[in-house]
Amino acid sequence: MKKSLVALAALAVAGIASAQSSVTLFGVVDATINGISNKTDQPVFLGNVNGLPVFGVQSVTTSQTRLTNSGYNSSRLGFRGTEDLGGGLAASFWLEAGMNNDDGTGAATGGGLNFNRRSTVSLSGNFGEVRLGRDYTPTFWNDTVFDPFGTNGVGTNLISTANGFSSNGARTGGFTANQNYVRASNSVGYFLPPNLGGFYGQVMYSFNEKTSYDPAGLTPPGSAAIVNNPALLLVPGNERAGRYGGGRIGYANGPLDVALAYGQSTIASNFYAGTTNNLNTWNLGASYDFGVVKLFGEYSNAELKQESSTNFIAGVTNPFGWRNPGADGWLIGATVPVGPGLIRLSYSAVNYKNTGSLINPANPFLGFNDDAKADKFALGYVHNLSKRTALYATVAYLSNKDGADLVLGGPAFFSSSNTIVTGVPKSSTGYDFGIRHAF
Numbered sequence: 239m240k241k242s243l244v245a246l247a248a249l250a251v252a253g254i255a256s257a258q259s260s261v262t263l264f265g266v267v268d269a270t271i272n273g274i275s276n277k278t279d280q281p282v283f284l285g286n287v288n289g290l291p292v293f294g295v296q297s298v299t300t301s302q303t304r305l306t307n308s309g310y311n312s313s314r315l316g317f318r319g320t321e322d323l324g325g326g327l328a329a330s331f332w333l334e335a336g337m338n339n340d341d342g343t344g345a346a347t348g349g350g351l352n353f354n355r356r357s358t359v360s361l362s363g364n365f366g367e368v369r370l371g372r373d374y375t376p377t378f379w380n381d382t383v384f385d386p387f388g389t390n391g392v393g394t395n396l397i398s399t400a401n402g403f404s405s406n407g408a409r410t411g412g413f414t415a416n417q418n419y420v421r422a423s424n425s426v427g428y429f430l431p432p433n434l435g436g437f438y439g440q441v442m443y444s445f446n447e448k449t450s451y452d453p454a455g456l457t458p459p460g461s462a463a464i465v466n467n468p469a470l471l472l473v474p475g476n477e478r479a480g481r482y483g484g485g486r487i488g489y490a491n492g493p494l495d496v497a498l499a500y501g502q503s504t505i506a507s508n509f510y511a512g513t514t515n516n517l518n519t520w521n522l523g524a525s526y527d528f529g530v531v532k533l534f535g536e537y538s539n540a541e542l543k544q545e546s547s548t549n550f551i552a553g554v555t556n557p558f559g560w561r562n563p564g565a566d567g568w569l570i571g572a573t574v575p576v577g578p579g580l581i582r583l584s585y586s587a588v589n590y591k592n593t594g595s596l597i598n599p600a601n602p603f604l605g606f607n608d609d610a611k612a613d614k615f616a617l618g619y620v621h622n623l624s625k626r627t628a629l630y631a632t633v634a635y636l637s638n639k640d641g642a643d644l645v646l647g648g649p650a651f652f653s654s655s656n657t658i659v660t661g662v663p664k665s666s667t668g669y670d671f672g673i674r675h676a677f
Contacts, residue, residue: 259328261319263677267339270309270391270630270672274648275301277665300649307340309391309670310620310630314355327363332356355421367429376440376486377501377519378420384497384523384536386571386582386618392634392646392668393616395586397538397567399644400612401519416517418444418482418503425482436491446480446504457509478507478514493527505542514545534571534584540564561592580620582632587613590642610642618670626676636666 282296307313316334323329334356337344344351358371381401387393402419422444430439451457484501499521506515523536541564571584590610618632636646646668 259320259322261317263315263317265315266311266313266674266676268308268311268313268672268674269339270306270670271303272306272309272392272647272668272670273301273303274392274646274666274668275299276645276649276663279664302648304648305340307338309632309672310628310674311388311676312355312390313337313339315351316356325363327361330360330362332358332360362429364431366431369427369429371425372421372423373425373427373442374420375418375422375444375482375501375503376442376484377499377521379486380497380499380521380523380536381538383495384525384534384571385569386534386573386584387616387632391618391632391670393582393584393618393632393670395536395567395569395571395584395616396588396612396614396636396644397521397536397569397586399614400565400567400588401538401540416503416505417480418501422482422503436489437487438490438497439485439487441485442482442501444480444482446478448478448480454509478504480504484519493529494524495526496522496524498522512546516543516545517541518543530574532573534569534573536567536569538565538567540567564591565589566591578622580622582616582618582620584616585613586616587611588642588644610638610640612636612638612642612644628674630670630672630674632670634668638663638665 276299278298278300280296280298282294284292284294286292314334314336316332318330318332318334320328320330333353335344335351335353336355337351344354354372356371356373358369358373360367360369362368381395381398382389385395385398387395389395389398401416422442424447425442425444427440427442430437432438481504482501484499486497486499488495488497490496499519501519503517503519504514505517507513517540519538519540521536521538523534525532525534541562543562565588567586567588569584569586571582571586573583574581588611614634614636616632616634618630620628620630622628634646636644638644641663643663645663645666648666648668
């Protein structure tokens with residue numbers, strides 16, 4: 239009986255394998271020695287003059303050297319497969335997990351592997367492709383495709399750093415805490431077919447999967463506090479947060495590639511205050527390959543808009559006096575092939591707007607000047623030992639002005655325990671030396 243069951247199971251597995259046109263195991267293992275140095279001008283108390291405190295400036299540097307991963311390409315392990323359904327129709331799956339090969343853990347998990355990079359199932363044909371699951375957002379594509387460093391390592395452009403979600407030690411996130419910057423979960427996407435004479439495009443909508451209430455007044459506050467307390471009703475419920483909608487259209491033919499993208503990510507909401515905070519982003523990127531050099535360029539605009547209703551203060555559409563914080567960024571770069579190697583260089587910059595102290599206490603930019611800005615230079619070299627294995631080196635320098643506090647990564651800026659004054663972030667330098675193997 240047991241032998242029969244084993245035989246039936248083997249036949250079932252064989253049937254599944256035969257129906258599958260192709261299944262591929264793939265991945266990247268990338269290890270890098272990474273060094274980061276972050277400099278702060280820290281106020282130092284010098285004494286009292288005429289009863290008033292006087293401060294000087296002391297330069298303080300925090301630095302860190304480590305073995306990490308993904309300095310050239312993101313380390314990953316994936317499985318993908320396609321089944322030919324006939325008539326030009328195909329079903330596909332893609333499961334891709336990030337991994338920290340420097341310590342053996344799954345990326346962003348602290349433990350076991352999960353498919354946190356891409357996890358999709360799709361149906362494709364002459365009509366294009368419909369894809370469901372977790373995937374790159376349309377607005378992120380331009381940031382990475384038109385960056386000579388591919389948004390990896392210390393060379394990553396400042397557009398990505400300012401719009402990203404990673405903590406930089408001074409505050410959580412760059413421009414704002416946008417969890418849908420790189421990828422969106424619970425999404426439905428559509429991709430144009432590849433036979434349109436060089437034109438390509440995609441649209442995506444990501445569900446927030448929050449509970450809605452009818453009547454709407456039954457929506458609970460963001461805390462299990464007493465509902466009759468107006469102060470407690472200001473606690474965000476975030477019943478709309480997590481949504482993303484966007485699209486991208488482009489043209490690639492010969493040496494030219496150009497694309498325009500737009501997306502809206504809902505990062506916060508509060509039913510009782512009548513507010514919804516949407517981060518609206520659009521960017522335009524292009525590259526042109528002359529053979530001896532490939533040029534890259536991108537412009538990006540992000541603006542945090544607060545939509546207000548009247549269900550908290552009657553007749554007042556903007557009860558907190560909200561100004562729309564934003565960030566403009568641009569990038570110019572190039573890659574130059576040299577024998578089996580590739581020289582990479584870029585200059586990127588970000589200018590903030592309306593990021594000073596606002597009336598709204600939830601503003602993520604308190605303490606910024608309205609014209610805070612940062613710029614960055616990056617230079618790198620990749621030496622290809624084969625089609626799959628490469629050695630690489632990158633150096634970068636980032637400068638902050640007027641209160642901007644971006645970094646290349648690594649340790650946080652030094653911050654004083656003095657509650658009156660704090661350090662002013664000035665600069666960040668870093669390097670990557672590593673090896674990448676793809677399979």
